[in-house]
Amino acid sequence: MTLDHPTAGAGEVSTRSWDVIIVGGGVIGSAIAHFLAAEPAFPGTILVVERDPSYARSSTALSAGSIRQQFSTRENINISIFGFDFLKAIDEHLAMGAEAPDIGLVEAGYLFLATDQGIDILRESHAVQRGCDTAVALLSPDALRERFPWLKADDLAGGSLGLAGEGWFDAFALLQAFRRSATALGAVYVDDEVIGLTRAGDRITGVTLRERGNVACGNCVNAAGPSAAALAAMAGIELPVRPRKRLVFYFLCPDAIAGAPLVVDPSGLYFRPEGEGFICGMPPPPEDDADSTDFDVDYAMFEDCIWPRLANRVPAFETLKLRRAWAGHYAYNTFDQNAVLGPHPDVGNFLFANGFSGHGLQQSPAVGRGIAECITFGAYRTLDLGRLSYRRIPARRPLREIAVV
Numbered sequence: 096m097t098l099d100h101p102t103a104g105a106g107e108v109s110t111r112s113w114d115v116i117i118v119g120g121g122v123i124g125s126a127i128a129h130f131l132a133a134e135p136a137f138p139g140t141i142l143v144v145e146r147d148p149s150y151a152r153s154s155t156a157l158s159a160g161s162i163r164q165q166f167s168t169r170e171n172i173n174i175s176i177f178g179f180d181f182l183k184a185i186d187e188h189l190a191m192g193a194e195a196p197d198i199g200l201v202e203a204g205y206l207f208l209a210t211d212q213g214i215d216i217l218r219e220s221h222a223v224q225r226g227c228d229t230a231v232a233l234l235s236p237d238a239l240r241e242r243f244p245w246l247k248a249d250d251l252a253g254g255s256l257g258l259a260g261e262g263w264f265d266a267f268a269l270l271q272a273f274r275r276s277a278t279a280l281g282a283v284y285v286d287d288e289v290i291g292l293t294r295a296g297d298r299i300t301g302v303t304l305r306e307r308g309n310v311a312c313g314n315c316v317n318a319a320g321p322s323a324a325a326l327a328a329m330a331g332i333e334l335p336v337r338p339r340k341r342l343v344f345y346f347l348c349p350d351a352i353a354g355a356p357l358v359v360d361p362s363g364l365y366f367r368p369e370g371e372g373f374i375c376g377m378p379p380p381p382e383d384d385a386d387s388t389d390f391d392v393d394y395a396m397f398e399d400c401i402w403p404r405l406a407n408r409v410p411a412f413e414t415l416k417l418r419r420a421w422a423g424h425y426a427y428n429t430f431d432q433n434a435v436l437g438p439h440p441d442v443g444n445f446l447f448a449n450g451f452s453g454h455g456l457q458q459s460p461a462v463g464r465g466i467a468e469c470i471t472f473g474a475y476r477t478l479d480l481g482r483l484s485y486r487r488i489p490a491r492r493p494l495r496e497i498a499v500v
């Protein structure tokens with residue numbers, strides 16, 4: 096995977112001071128660059144530093160590419176409502192002349208399943224979701240059987256089905272569209288790595304690039320994905336975000352399974368249609384979920400843990416054919432599994448857009464807009480993302496997201 100957008104030359108970058116330097120040009124960094132560059136009230140210059148312009152190992156390129164409104168936190172629901180509307184009207188937002196981005200958006204629901212043990216939590220989340228005006232329905236086991244005859248529901252107490260505003264799309268195409276638009280609007284991308292931050296008391300005054308040396312900045316944004324904690328540490332700041340490996344498996348099923356949503360099993364397993372087949376995955380148990388930076392695929396996990404659960408939920412998956420698999424990394428917030436957004440309380444020109452814990456792709460439009468507002472106006476203007484600020488970490492006030500897939 097490569098991008099054909101222009102990147103800056105050596106002299107152009109190091110001899111200038113930038114109003115905003117964004118570290119990391121994945122979907123989050125590029126969404127921020129787009130919204131900032133598109134903001135008429137922001138007259139400044141934007142540099143995006145990306146160490147791997149192929150994005151081969153980025154979370155964005157390795158994502159499962161799905162969006163849902165079924166979260167347990169008000170903020171996450173509203174973030175995804177904006178995200179879905181943005182994706183649906185992407186032609187209006189990110190078209191380049193006559194060329195509209197093709198992100199292949201499929202509108203299809205998530206189906207969260209619960210046994211007796213989990214049904215109260217499902218109902219609680221449902222109440223929060225309805226309070227945000229989302230179209231979700233609680234289904235009884237009989238209603239599940241009727242609607243999805245291929246699903247085994249004997250052990251279930253119910254399910255929550257998204258009726259609108261959920262689905263999946265091409266993650267890499269969204270990244271490209273944001274990057275292309277940001278570049279066209281004047282943001283500059285440079286292929287380099289930030290290896291140091293210069294902090295003078297309560298300000299970041301510049302970054303050190305591996306190839307180009309020191310570059311001054313007015314604001315610095317941490318959009319470094321699973322490497323976010325390493326970047327924060329360069330400013331002497333601790334961030335509870337860890338790289339946690341997640342595997343995705345693609346398989347074919349000889350029997351037709353019509354109209355499958357993205358199913359989230361009570362065991363944590365998920366699967367959804369993809370092309371001719373399905374993708375699936377499941378988080379490892381917490382005791383096996385160590386920090387990881389490798390990309391090795393553990394096929395035994397599929398044989399021993401995933402396939403039995405797939406076949407238990409959908410008997411037709413007994414005869415599935417595994418075709419391929421890949422590994423990527425969540426930027427996992429060990430504190431409360433939610434994003435950390437906005438300025439650091441003591442270093443006000445260092446802004447976070449980190450810790451998405453597996454739901455950052457769908458959050459990129461709202462986060463891009465929100466961080467651009469923080470930089471331009473010093474406050475959120477549209478959606479208040481204040482409860483997701485870094486402040487909650489030293490204050491030990493988690494804003495826990497229960498619905499992590």
Ligand SMILES: Cc1cc2nc3c(=O)[nH]c(=O)nc-3n(C[C@H](O)[C@H](O)[C@H](O)COP(=O)(O)OP(=O)(O)OC[C@H]3O[C@@H](n4cnc5c(N)ncnc54)[C@H](O)[C@@H]3O)c2cc1C
Pocket residue numbers: 118119120121122123124144145146147150152153154155156157158159160161162287288289290318319320321322326341342343422423424425426448451452453454455456457458
């Ligand atoms: C297997 C998997 C499935 C997922 N499924 C979903 C899903 O269905 N829906 C959803 O919403 N989200 C999903 N996610 C999460 C989502 O992909 C991420 O939250 C999102 O892509 C984060 O984007 P990002 O820009 O923060 O990180 P990245 O895409 O990782 O980008 C960060 C970039 O920063 C660069 N970088 C890091 N450090 C430096 C440095 N020091 N100098 C220069 N550059 C640097 C890296 O090279 C990288 O390109 C999934 C993730 C994985 C791994």
